[in-house]
Amino acid sequence: MPRLDDRIDAYLRNLREGDVFRVLKPGDPDGARLVRRGGRDLINFSSNNYLGLSQDPRLIERANEWTTKWGVGSGASRLVTGTFQVHAALEDKLAKLKGAESALIFTSGFQANSTILHAIFNRRVLKDDLLVFADTLIHASMHHGCRSAGVKPILYRHNDPAHLESLLRKHADKPGVRFILTESVFSMDGDRADLAELCDLADRFDAFLYVDEAHATGVLGPRGMGLAGDVPGRIDLVMGTFSKALGSLGGYAACSQAMKDYLINQCSGFIYSTALPPGVLGAIDAALDIVPGMEIERTRLIKNAEKLRAALRGHGIDTGGSSTQIVPALIGEVAATLAAGRILEDAGLLGIPIRPPTVPKGTSRLRFAVTAEHTGEDMDRLLKAVPEIAKLRRKSA
Numbered sequence: 001m002p003r004l005d006d007r008i009d010a011y012l013r014n015l016r017e018g019d020v021f022r023v024l025k026p027g028d029p030d031g032a033r034l035v036r037r038g039g040r041d042l043i044n045f046s047s048n049n050y051l052g053l054s055q056d057p058r059l060i061e062r063a064n065e066w067t068t069k070w071g072v073g074s075g076a077s078r079l080v081t082g083t084f085q086v087h088a089a090l091e092d093k094l095a096k097l098k099g100a101e102s103a104l105i106f107t108s109g110f111q112a113n114s115t116i117l118h119a120i121f122n123r124r125v126l127k128d129d130l131l132v133f134a135d136t137l138i139h140a141s142m143h144h145g146c147r148s149a150g151v152k153p154i155l156y157r158h159n160d161p162a163h164l165e166s167l168l169r170k171h172a173d174k175p176g177v178r179f180i181l182t183e184s185v186f187s188m189d190g191d192r193a194d195l196a197e198l199c200d201l202a203d204r205f206d207a208f209l210y211v212d213e214a215h216a217t218g219v220l221g222p223r224g225m226g227l228a229g230d231v232p233g234r235i236d237l238v239m240g241t242f243s244k245a246l247g248s249l250g251g252y253a254a255c256s257q258a259m260k261d262y263l264i265n266q267c268s269g270f271i272y273s274t275a276l277p278p279g280v281l282g283a284i285d286a287a288l289d290i291v292p293g294m295e296i297e298r299t300r301l302i303k304n305a306e307k308l309r310a311a312l313r314g315h316g317i318d319t320g321g322s323s324t325q326i327v328p329a330l331i332g333e334v335a336a337t338l339a340a341g342r343i344l345e346d347a348g349l350l351g352i353p354i355r356p357p358t359v360p361k362g363t364s365r366l367r368f369a370v371t372a373e374h375t376g377e378d379m380d381r382l383l384k385a386v387p388e389i390a391k392l393r394r395k396s397a
């Protein structure tokens with residue numbers, strides 16, 4: 001065994017023994033609602049492809065068209081030769097839809113969060129110390145950005161503005177630039193942040209507000225372009241992704257022109273990484289044309305989620321504060337959650353068990369993500385499996 005493997009061996013053994021060892025399970029998409037695993041079609045209730053756009057012929061056509069025109073790769077980072085004419089048009093289109101002065105596209109949402117935060121948490125530029133207040137459940141990519149900037153966030157209880165306020169007050173005498181970090185829709189809980197209240201707190205305590213719209217983009221807010229649209233002009237920096245409801249890949253920042261200029265000059269993940277390929281840009285372009293008009297799909301999506309929440313709650317399964325297309329079925333212990341996943345799979349359904357460290361200990365869950373593509377029949381099949389899951393949860397409680 002190579003010597004480095006010796007060093008990680010005990011760690012891997014621990015993960016296996018604790019039922020938290022992650023493995024890749026190949027499954028091929030078979031349309032937007034089905035996934036083919038182990039030779040079987042399962043109805044996919046774990047995909048972030050909320051509007052089914054990953055398989056939409058209009059996106060595929062534009063991706064093909066732009067690939068044929070400009071090739072499969074962008075050839076360089078944006079600052080070298082990786083910026084095409086279409087970038088400017090695409091970023092303008094996105095900025096208008098987000099109600100922002102300007103926008104900047106990144107290769108992924110993870111890259112955007114982790115490197116934007118690193119760029120803005122720069123004591124040399126800000127000429128001051130930093131106090132970063134963050135919701136306990138912010139995404140790993142934001143934690144990564146904090147860590148890489150040497151920032152230890154002051155965590156406030158999940159979706160608890162009163163707790164945030166008490167922490168802002170407690171630290172009021174400390175010098176430093178203040179930031180508040182949140183998601184608008186939380187990825188593992190499907191609940192929403194109260195952005196108006198966070199804006200008020202940011203105003204009162206002179207803090208900058210940073211909001212991740214990865215799971216709201218395409219689904220919620222004015223024309224489905226995110227919840228930041230409900231508090232126009234009040235958020236300092238909004239990021240989001242094209243990788244979930246918008247069906248393809250990439251991240252974005254919606255911000256002022258000055259912030260865009262700053263990121264182009266200071267954000268290492270933007271400067272030193274190859275630009276997205278033309279095909280992906282084509283898919284994003286088509287998605288931005290289509291998504292604002294997808295009200296029928298958004299209504300179906302929300303109705304599907306309501307149906308699932310009602311069934312789970314009716315059987316005594318906690319769905320937390322979910323009010324979106326993401327519906328957690330909180331089970332608790334890891335082993336019972338894995339068993340619940342197997343029950344679903346036996347019924348021809350895919351609902352991936354989510355365990356620590358992705359979620360806090362004792363809150364393992366099935367994270368259901370419903371989509372606009374799920375038919376009434378798909379939903380009925382899922383609802384039929386709910387009593388079995390409830391039985392298992394009761395036994396393990």
Ligand SMILES: Cc1ncc(COP(=O)(O)O)c(C=O)c1O
Nearest residue numbers: 108109110139187214241243250
């Ligand atoms: C809240 C949140 N932010 C950022 C990301 C990263 O986005 P991407 O998958 O596009 O890298 C994710 C993805 O899981 C997410 O859930």
